[in-house]
Amino acid sequence: INMGTSAGITVIHKCVNIKHALTAERLGVDIIAMDGFECAGHPGDDDIPNMILLPRAKEALKIPFIASGGIGTGSQLAACLALGAEGINMGTRFMATREAPIHDGIKSALVSGTELSTTHVMKSLKNTERVYKNSASKQVQELEAKHPGDINAIRHLVRGENYRRSFQETGNADDSVWSAGMVMGLIHDVPTVAVLIERIVADAENVIQALPTRVVASGAYPTPTSKL
Structure with a gap:
């Protein structure tokens, strides 16, 4: 780690649970790639999906983290940002590109x-x-x-x-x-890598921009009419 950081290299370390992420943070890595249970390859043995892993990372870590595992769309990018990640990391999705x-x-x-x-x-x-x-x-x-x-x-x-x-x-x-x-x-x-990235970014922006229209103001909830 010290060799990388002293040379100006950004050190990103993959972790599949918070215990390991805290250790990596203490040892001086710059960014953690939090890898959820959905991922390809090695997810560890704790079976923690990203809907739990990412908010836990937000609670526990002081350094930035990115989301990995099961990600391939703009709406997922928006969700990962909402859960505290600074960005996303994709593997399987990039395999299905023309340049792969x-x-x-x-x-x-x-x-x-x-x-x-x-x-x-x-x-x-x-x-x-x-x-x-x-x-x-x-x-x-x-x-x-x-x-x-x-x-x-x-x-x-x-x-x-x-x-x-x-x-x-x-x-x-x-x-x-x-x-x-x-x-x-x-x-x-x-698609090409360029088309894929542009699509994901555009879709994420659309999702984020649409969110305010889905928020109900405090005290403005409709009165339930169902008789169930």
């Missing part, structure tokens, strides 16, 4: 997937990873159930060489274990 250096077959899988298209593997190893739900991840889960905590039982399925082949060569989304977030349910196209 991965096979179009993987991008198609991201577009056709839903929020139910991911699952967890390697829980028994205390190295939980959220991945695309396919035959390969199912094999990992079955082997983990038979050999909990044994990396050698699943090593041949989770090694990086497998998903590198899917991402760079075959485009087959079903034959390797690869990280993907629940934001798949909000991915409907493969």
Whole structure:
């Protein structure tokens, strides 16, 4: 950390719970990336979603933090700002862009997937990873159930060489274990990075500008008429 900050580098550290974030803050990082349970990759073992994690970070931290995990739209950016984040960090959403250096077959899988298209593997190893739900991840889960905590039982399925082949060569989304977030349910196209960012910013601005019209002044609540 000191090497980075002394060289003028902004040090951002990923954390999945408040305990780790406070430690990173104490050690001198500049910004925390709070990574909610919805994220691709490693969400930790506490299973804390961003609707809880972000306001807790706002309460606990003195340094800025950005929101990570399950984010891909302008309305989510607006929500993250409301919950105290200074900005957002996206991974899976950027995979489904024209510039992303991965096979179009993987991008198609991201577009056709839903929020139910991911699952967890390697829980028994205390190295939980959220991945695309396919035959390969199912094999990992079955082997983990038979050999909990044994990396050698699943090593041949989770090694990086497998998903590198899917991402760079075959485009087959079903034959390797690869990280993907629940934001798949909000991915409907493969735009350029520029178009995606412009859309997210514009949508966030529209949401924020519309919020005052949805606020009811104190004492102006309508009298309930329902007889239920």
